[in-house]
Amino acid sequence: GEDVEQSLFLSVREGDSSVINCTYTDSSSTYLYWYKQEPGAGLQLLTYIFSNMDMKQDQRLTVLLNKKDKHLSLRIADTQTGDSAIYFCAERGSGTYKYIFGTGTRLKVLA
Amino acid sequence: NAGVTQTPKFRVLKTGQSMTLLCAQDMNHEYMYWYRQDPGMGLRLIHYSVGEGTTAKGEVPDGYNVSRLKKQNFLLGLESAAPSQTSVYFCASSYVVSGANVLTFGAGSRLTVL
Numbered sequence: 001g002e003d004v005e006q007s008l009f010l011s012v013r014e015g016d017s018s019v020i021n022c023t024y025t026d027s028s029s030t031y032l033y034w035y036k037q038e039p040g041a042g043l044q045l046l047t048y049i050f051s052n053m054d055m056k057q058d059q060r061l062t063v064l065l066n067k068k069d070k071h072l073s074l075r076i077a078d079t080q081t082g083d084s085a086i087y088f089c090a091e092r093g094s095g096t097y098k099y100i101f102g103t104g105t106r107l108k109v110l111a
Numbered sequence: 112n113a114g115v116t117q118t119p120k121f122r123v124l125k126t127g128q129s130m131t132l133l134c135a136q137d138m139n140h141e142y143m144y145w146y147r148q149d150p151g152m153g154l155r156l157i158h159y160s161v162g163e164g165t166t167a168k169g170e171v172p173d174g175y176n177v178s179r180l181k182k183q184n185f186l187l188g189l190e191s192a193a194p195s196q197t198s199v200y201f202c203a204s205s206y207v208v209s210g211a212n213v214l215t216f217g218a219g220s221r222l223t224v225l
Contacts, residue, residue, distance in 0.1 A: 004153075097159060
């Protein structure tokens with residue numbers, strides 16, 4: 001079945017770039033998403049990319065999509081302590097309302 | 112505009128008790144979802160609804176029931192709670208922007224079953 005995998009933890013120093021990686025299995029995915037969850041809160045949409053794109057940039061965020069390898073990454077430039085959170089990758093297949101979420105990557109930013 | 116509101120935020124139940132989690136959205140979204148979040152497992156879909164009066168099963172529906180009598184409300188019921196249902200429950204509704212179906216989440220309801 002469909003699956004989305006992420007590493008569980010990432011630690012970076014303030015001011016460095018963070019790269020969070022995700023692999024997925026459903027080749028019919030039309031949109032891929034990155035959500036952010038801060039402590040004690042629900043998930044908030046950070047950005048998304050359509051499957052016919054290979055890159056999307058939005059201020060400090062850059063999303064790269066490699067459809068051949070089914071690999072998605074989120075790069076956060078100039079990482080700040082406020083970026084400490086759990087980041088979830090998610091995919092949604094064509095013609096379905098069902099999202100598949102990864103396990104989430106906990107990003108810790110060290111001052 | 113409150114977005115997605117979940118009540119209660121915290122609840123402790125004994126095994127076998129029943130309860131209902133309420134989700135309300137004021138954004139006129141058609142689609143609503145209930146997820147559970149467990150450590151190391153990400154979010155798993157319990158049930159979802161594509162419109163008023165309709166519901167469908169997700170990945171992990173056993174032990175839960177739902178109802179969507181009004182468009183703005185999506186209720187999640189536990190008829191006989193079990194310790195395995197200890198989790199954080201998130202409700203979400205979704206809208207479409209530029210073709211992408213985007214989820215808006217509530218703040219979560221933490222349920223402990225003893």
